[in-house]
Amino acid sequence: MTAEATTGPSRVRDRAQYGLCAVLALAGLVVIWDATRIGDATSSNDPVGPKALPFVIGAALIVVSALYALDVSRGGVGEQEAGEDVELGHPADWRTVGLLAGAFLLNAFLIEPLGWVISGALLFALASFALGNRHHVRGLAIGIALSLITFYGFAIGLGVNLPAGILDGIL
């Protein structure tokens, strides 16, 4: 249906795809390497054992990465995903992606020591800042409201597993 994109008349060589092929092949090698590490564990009860499928999947990954590379060399291009808020044609905005990943990591580090209400509010405020929000106070206020609502509604109301952190006893 969208096949025209793979071999259009205006073939833009997308060489970054070779990188993906390399990653796939590498993943295949890792899967195989990991399987060789497993001791010989087949038995009469389990003639296949835990090694067989990893070998097959690893080998298939390598084969597919080669076919993929062949497809790319023939001019095959994967269609980038479009969407209602997506504007293709610009180069990717790596600064935003990096800031988002940073906000995400910060939350992962802070969620247990400080608790979800604080780390979640920070995550929301920082992520909306990274995405272009310039109302800093409003962003933080929405973040605090969201994390308080989710904490009381889901953690206390529905029993979802969220940490209270340093606010334990206050909330």
Add this chain to the structure above:
Amino acid sequence: MDNFSALLGGFADVITPLNLLFALLGVIVGTAVGVLPGIGPAMTVALLLPITYGLPVEQSLILFGGIFYGGMYGGSTTSILLNTPGESASVVTALEGNKMAKTGRAAQALATSAIGSFIAGTIGTMLIVLVMPQVVSFAISLGSPEFLGIILVAFVGTAAILGSSRVRGFAALLIGLALGLVGTDFVTGQQRLTFGSPFLADNIDVVVIAVGIFAVGEALWVAAHLRRKAATVIPVGRPWLSKADWGRSWKPWLRGTALGFPFGAIPAGGAEIPTFLSYLTERKLSKHPEEFGKGAIEGVAGPEAANNASAAGTMVPLLALGLPTNATAAIILAALMSYGIEPGPLLLTKEPDLVWMLIASLFIGNFFLLVLNLPLAPTWAKLLRIPRPYLYAGILFFASMGAYAVQGQPFDLFLLLALGLLGFAMRRFGLPVLPLIVGAILGPLFEKHLRRSLQGTGGDASGLIGGPVSWVCYGIVLVVLLWPLIARLRRVVDRGVDGTGGSGTGGFGPSGTDGSGTADLQDGPYVADGESSPDDRGRDLHDSTFGSSSPAPTRKEPES
């Protein structure tokens, strides 16, 4: 009739004030999240699944039924009012629905969509009650070799049929299978791909995979390409239908239902094909064909009904075989497994109460959807104007909350980010997401059946052959894998280049080996657009030599 009394029992279990409150909550939250731009039903269900974890199984199911239908309906609202559907199944709805909205008939478009969804959902759920037990009584006789074949069909179907490029589909499938390997082997207790980490030892939770790939991947991808100006949203009043609109809608609703349900129930069917077929049918049968392309109500009513009926149809293979046929169903499967329910032929005999409760919850969720969404539509429309920084920050917020809630491990948040980056890369390189999810969920099941089938024969490969069901499955797999070759050959035969081509095609079924199948993957995209491609000529020369020389040697293989 037995089934209906069991279903009534399910209703009796569900209808308590507290449970109804949960159903209502599920529908509200599901619609509110599903209506947000960029969030399709699968992502809605994945994001909201963790909020059901703290509840007893029964209430989880009820809440979940509401979320499922709410998320489905929310997606159609987005495509009507914003013209940019969140998922492929709503593409067709947007065709006429957005045109209707632009000519001031947004209220009617939303009404025919809501009522059509309700009717299709009700009939579809009724059909589950009728069909599912039949499928179970057939499936209960199936052994591991048969399941192996069925799962293979699901693998090959999602990787090769859906999407535009076979090699990219298979790459996604294999990544999913590799992710499914991570953890402790269920027979021997050996650690696989855990790299010594105790956090990976008990497998990567499917919810973390789904949320990472769908939600985090999407948020990062949009962040890298954020549109400067938000799309325009059409304001809407309370949905209503005039008498003439009712008259034009009811037949498309029923036809859409009839098209949607069977496609939902077959592996790799999905909602894209029936919604499109329904659109074509309505355009052909309409008394107002001139309105098509300018906002014909039939073009909304039919596809919307088909979409919902196909969602109901996916519940049949899901409950009876444990086989998800689309992304949303894959996440429902993960949800059921996390509640300690293992879908499959034994489910209906082992836990009939839960099954009927789930189905009763679907009926109730569907009903609440209609009651709520007609009056609340203007409110939902306002959600579409949510500033994009807040929207995607909110997605990351809920994704983190959900992934943490699965096991209470910060480690899962790091994993989530890694999977989000993988999802980003897949969007960048045009790898389809569904094969990955299906591979990750069904991979472990595939291995279980593989090892079980070979256990019976002590490792002899004859254990894989099984009965007629698996023969049919292997046949389908071969045809799909060899399709580019077959299509080429047929073209050659049509042009009379190869006079003996007719007998040549016949030889392909038995002669196909795994090697020749995978070797052909690279040709997927070329054959798919072969008819229209400008440089088709040059390749055809190659094709005809290939086509006439290749059948002969391959046909000899089985004898040797």
